[in-house]
Structures are given as structure tokens and as C-alpha cells.
Amino acid sequence: xxxxxxxxxxxxxxxxxxxxxxxxxxxxxxxxxxxxxxxxxxxxxxxxxxxxxxxxxxxxxxxxxxxxxxxxxxxxxxxxxxxxxxxxxxxxxxxxxxxxxxxxxxxxxxxxxxxxxxxxxxxxxxxxxxxxxxxxxxxxxxxxxxxxxxxxxxxxxxxxxxxxxxxxxxxxxxxxxxxxxxxxxxxxxxxxxxxxxxxxxxxxxxxxxxxxxxxxxxxxxxxxxxxxxxxxxxxxxxxxxxxxxxxxxxxxxxxxxxxxxxxxxxxxxxxxxxxxxxxxxxxxxxxxxxxxxxxxxxxxxxxxxxxxxxxxx
Numbered sequence: 001x002x003x004x005x006x007x008x009x010x011x012x013x014x015x016x017x018x019x020x021x022x023x024x025x026x027x028x029x030x031x032x033x034x035x036x037x038x039x040x041x042x043x044x045x046x047x048x049x050x051x052x053x054x055x056x057x058x059x060x061x062x063x064x065x066x067x068x069x070x071x072x073x074x075x076x077x078x079x080x081x082x083x084x085x086x087x088x089x090x091x092x093x094x095x096x097x098x099x100x101x102x103x104x105x106x107x108x109x110x111x112x113x114x115x116x117x118x119x120x121x122x123x124x125x126x127x128x129x130x131x132x133x134x135x136x137x138x139x140x141x142x143x144x145x146x147x148x149x150x151x152x153x154x155x156x157x158x159x160x161x162x163x164x165x166x167x168x169x170x171x172x173x174x175x176x177x178x179x180x181x182x183x184x185x186x187x188x189x190x191x192x193x194x195x196x197x198x199x200x201x202x203x204x205x206x207x208x209x210x211x212x213x214x215x216x217x218x219x220x221x222x223x224x225x226x227x228x229x230x231x232x233x234x235x236x237x238x239x240x241x242x243x244x245x246x247x248x249x250x251x252x253x254x255x256x257x258x259x260x261x262x263x264x265x266x267x268x269x270x271x272x273x274x275x276x277x278x279x280x281x282x283x284x285x286x287x288x289x290x291x292x293x294x295x296x297x298x299x300x301x302x303x304x305x306x307x308x309x310x311x312x313x
Contacts, residue, residue, distance in 0.1 A: 001053050003215045005046045009046035011211040013201040014040045026188045038188040045200045049212070052183045052197040053219040055159065059181075060086075060223025061230070064158030065247055068149075069171050075163040075209050082213045083149060086220040089157065090149035091171075098138035100174040103156055110153065159183060161216055164203040166190040185212050277280040 008014070014023065016030065016038030031041035059066055068090040070079035076092040083090035091099070099106055116136060119125045126134055160175045162168045162184035172194055175182045183197040185208075192198035202208035 001050060002218065003046075003211065005042050005051070007211060008042050008045060008049075008201070009235075011207040012213055013045060013211065014042050014203050015202045015205070015208075016040050019175050023191055025138045025191045025193050026186070026200065029192065029198075030094055040188065040200050040202070041249075048197065049215060053215060055181065055183060055197055056161070056216055057217035057223040057226070059159045060220050061226035062158070062223075064088055065153075066159045066161055066220060067091070067157035068161050069095060069168050070163035070209075070213075072164050072167050072203075073208050074204065074230060075213075078210050078213050079163060079207070080149070082217040086217055086224060088151045088220060093145050093148055094128060095168060095171045096146055097170055098155060098174070100169065100178055100180065106150075107154070107171070109143070110147060110151065113140070113147055114151065116140050116143070156180065162195075163209055164190070165195060183216070185209065204280075212302045 014031070016026075019036050019038065022030075026038075029041055029044050029237065031039045033039065038101055056066060066088050068079050068083040068088055070076060070090075070092055071094060079090055080092050096106070109280045116125070116139070119136075120140070125136060128136070157180065159181045160171065160183070162172060162182060165172050165181050165182075165184045165186050166189060167182075172182055172184065176194060181196040182194075184195045184199065185201050185203045186192045186195060187201070187203045190203075192200065199212060201212060
């Protein structure tokens with residue numbers, strides 16, 4: 001996120017509403033009251049803006065859409081430009097009741113509007129009688145005003161971004177009923193507790209609205225780039241490396257004169273080690289021989305002594 005607290009201060013995000021219009025539930029985000037105007041704590045605003053940025057990036061990177069809603073005059077053109085640049089659905093003219101809770105009816109009306117547009121492109125609408133063509137033209141202009149930015153919507157959005165939650169109270173309540181997370185720019189005259197990701201700030205000044213919407217746009221574009229990277233990686237699949245063996249040409253080798261005339265030395269076949277008998281050391285026989293030799297030694301000495309005695313006699 002490239003937005004800094006100084007940028008928020010320069011854009012006037014810290015200016016709230018007058019004291020007689022403030023909502024007591026917005027007290028945790030109010031820094032001070034000066035000259036009868038509430039001053040919003042920009043440190044908390046910046047921290048909550050980072051959380052909203054991460055949520056938008058996560059939703060868009062997962063392959064889902066975020067619905068941009070901003071029907072007040074100051075936010076219409078800003079929201080339209082931001083949603084168009086990131087290819088997200090938006091509503092800037094009028095929020096129709098049941099746009100989320102009664103999505104089945106909205107979906108059928110969108111298919112009818114697409115049918116009229118196709119008839120107009122093919123020239124079939126001009127072939128109809130004058131009164132019937134005029135009635136369809138009036139219906140198409142009304143549908144264009146109501147469904148601008150939602151022509152390609154086929155499913156419910158995964159998240160909703162709202163400018164001025166008090167002005168878009170019906171849309172916020174519908175999203176809360178369906179369990180859709182709501183990110184919104186909320187001023188001191190609104191209730192921030194009804195939002196999942198509130199962004200305390202000035203929702204009346206054009207500069208304040210623009211810097212918040214541009215930050216959300218940056219998050220959506222980052223999510224789109226991550227989505228595209230995942231799609232490319234999935235389509236590419238694992239990389240298999242093929243071994244390529246280069247076939248070299250035969251090389252002619254010239255041998256010296258007299259090479260190979262000497263007789264080869266005879267080779268001696270190695271005996272098979274496994275079949276050779278293993279001789280055991282005659283340990284027992286050696287001990288037996290020693291036992292038989294030791295008693296004969298004193299007998300020989302006795303015989304020699306007797307022979308010497310007889311000679312002396």
C-alpha cells in the first residue's frame with residue numbers, strides 16, 4: 001500500500017461532522033473535538049485501511065468480485081472510474097432495494113436487458129412497430145440507469161465496498177443479512193459497528209473520497225495480478241525437461257605402425273572362491289601331540305641314568 005498517514009492528512013480525511021450530528025458509536029475513532037467539529041484519529045484510520053486493503057486483495061486474488069457502491073454526488077464519478085479500471089461491478093446511480101437479497105429477480109432483469117441490447121445491435125428493434133419500439137427504448141433507458149456497471153454480474157459479490165454507509169444503509173443491511181463482508185468509508189455521523197471493515201474518515205470531501213477509493217483500487221489491481229499469475233501457473237503445469245543426446249560424427253583414428261602385433265599375454269582364470277574348501281587349523285591334534293610327548297621325556301632321562309650306573313659298576 002503506497003498511501004501514508006501524511007497523505008491522509010493532506011487529503012483532509014481527519015475532518016468529521018459537527019458535534020450535534022455525531023454518532024456516539026463512532027467515539028473510539030474520534031481523536032478530539034475542536035471548534036465544534038470532530039477530529040478523526042488518522043492512526044486508527046490508517047491501521048483499518050491496511051486491513052481493508054488486505055481483504056480486498058485476498059478476495060480479488062481468489063477469483064471473486066467486489067461490488068463498488070457510491071451513489072452520492074461527490075463519489076459517483078470517482079467510484080465509476082475506479083470500478084471500470086479494475087473491471088469490477090459498481091452502482092453509482094441508485095441502489096435498488098433487493099439488489100442482493102432478491103438477486104434472482106435482478107438476474108432475470110439483467111438477462112432481459114442483455115436481450116434488448118442484442119436486438120438493438122442486430123437492428124431487430126427498428127423493425128418493430130413505432131409504439132412498441134418506443135416502449136422498449138424507455139425501458140432500456142431506465143434499465144441502463146439502474147443496471148449501469150452490473151451488466152456482466154452473474155453471481156453475488158464476495159465483498160461490498162461502500163462510500164458513506166449512512167447514505168447506503170439499505171445495501172449494507174442486505175449484505176449483512178447475506179453474510180457478505182462490507183468495507184466502507186464511515187464518517188462520525190454513521191455507525192461503524194455495522195461494517196466488517198470500517199474505514200473512519202471524511203466521506204463528504206472529494207479529495208478524501210478519492211484517496212480512499214484509489215487505495216482500494218490499488219488493492220483490487222494487486223489481486224488481479226495475483227489471479228493472473230495463478231492462472232498462468234496453473235495452465236502451464238509442471239515443467240518436464242527432456243534429455244537431448246547429440247549424435248556426433250564418427251572420428252577417424254590413425255594407429256601407429258606395429259600396433260596390435262604383440263601377442264596378448266595369456267590370461268589366468270581366477271579360481272572360484274566359493275567352491276574352494278576351507279581348511280580348519282588342527283588345534284585339537286596339536287594339544288593331543290603335546291600331551292603324548294610330555295610323559296616320554298622323564299622316561300628317556302631315567303634310562304640314560306641307569307645306563308651310566310651300570311658302566312660305573
